[in-house]
Amino acid sequence: MKRILSRLSHSPIIAAAFLMATSAIGPGFLTQTAVFTNTLLASFGFVILISIILDIGAQMNIWKILGASGMRAQELANKVFPGAGYFLTFLIVVGGLAFNTGNLAGAGLGLNVLTGWSTETGAVISAAIAILIFVNKQSLRWMDLFAKVLGLVMILLTLYVVFVASPPMGEAIKKTFVPDKIDFMAIITLVGGTVGGYISFAGAHRLIDAGLTGPEHTKEVSNSAVSAILLASIMRVLLFLAALGVVSKGLSLDSSNPAASVFQLAAGKLGYMIFGIVMWSAAITSVVGSAYTSISFFRSFHPAFEKNEKPMLVGFVLIALIVFIAIGKPVKTLLIVGALNGFILPISLGLILLAASNKKIIGEYKHPLFLKIFGLLVVVATLYLSVKTISSL
DSSP: OHHHHHHHHTOHHHHHHHHHHHHHSSHHHHHHHHHHHHHHGGGHHHHHHHHHHHHHHHHHHHHHHHHHHTOOHHHHHHHHSTTHHHHHHHHHHHHHHHHHHHHHHHHHHHHHHHHOOOHHHHHHHHHHHHHHHHHSTTHHHHHHHHHHHHHHHHHHHHHHHHHHHOOOHHHHHHHHHSOSOOOHHHHHHHHHHHHTTTHHHHHHHHHHHTTOOSGGGHHHHHHHHHHHHHHHHHHHHHHHHHHHHHHTTTOOOOTTSHHHHHHHHHHHHHHHHHHHHHHHHHHHHHHHHHHHHHHHTTTTTOHHHHHTHHHHHHHHHHHHHHHHHHHOOOHHHHHHHHHHHHHHHHHHHHHHHHHHTOHHHHTTOOOOHHHHHHHHHHHHHHHHHHHHHHTTO
């Protein structure tokens, strides 16, 4: 048993799943779930269901194709259209920086709740912790352990809050399949916040770094992708149920910090402290995941980027910290960037699907037809939802 646990703790498959899931579960994730549950009530379950289906279609295609090719997303994109990889890198890095500004704000808020320190002080300390992970000689191992431990902490603590919130489960299940109304903005924001931008590449790039590439590893890659989606979806559902338990009792969420309201109204002072732990865990793991994935988009362009990866990671975190301290907490920005990140998804997924149909790029690997069709449907659906959402902003 000890040997099995040891193997699991060092498994890159599990590490990649937790990296993607914890990258997705950031401050924006918590805020979005509370805001939309407060607006849509039990019908938000339908939004979650649709977003999970779209997530599966995106992740399974991206992970399998990148894994089979052994190339990171920017390399594959450049093979499809010269320059497309540079454009994709620009989109990913800008989105990653925007998200990391919010992630550091969330980390600062989490420590503020737990210690009373100012949000800025908490953000500086959190940035220092992320930097210590990146400059460590065994940075990948520390990053993996960090994501696994804090990911499990978030799920277990939120499960407790769901228990004390006592949500109307029957209503939640019913409205998940028969909603009172459908909110397109909510769907694309959730998709953008879960697999948009850098997030959909976090786990796939981690597996490439671990050497799990080539058609012979597609099964392990698929298992890792499914695990990542399940972990993120479990957390989303638990947050939804906790928020639903609160609002279904007629209690009002504080619009300035709706996620904190959910935990506090459900479980009092203890709930508020739990929120601090969950918020910090969600934020700091997203800081690490965003920096790691965003910088991985540079690494194949020039040997200098590979050689200076650690200084670039440190710089990425520091730039986001400076932006946060200069402009403050971007509460509304987290929702808007989530929607804009959803717009990046059809572009990146479309490029990767084109690569999968080109033998000169992908070699002898044959991507399953049903996944191609599923992926194309996701491209069309997310493109339509993105245009509809951005036009209404």
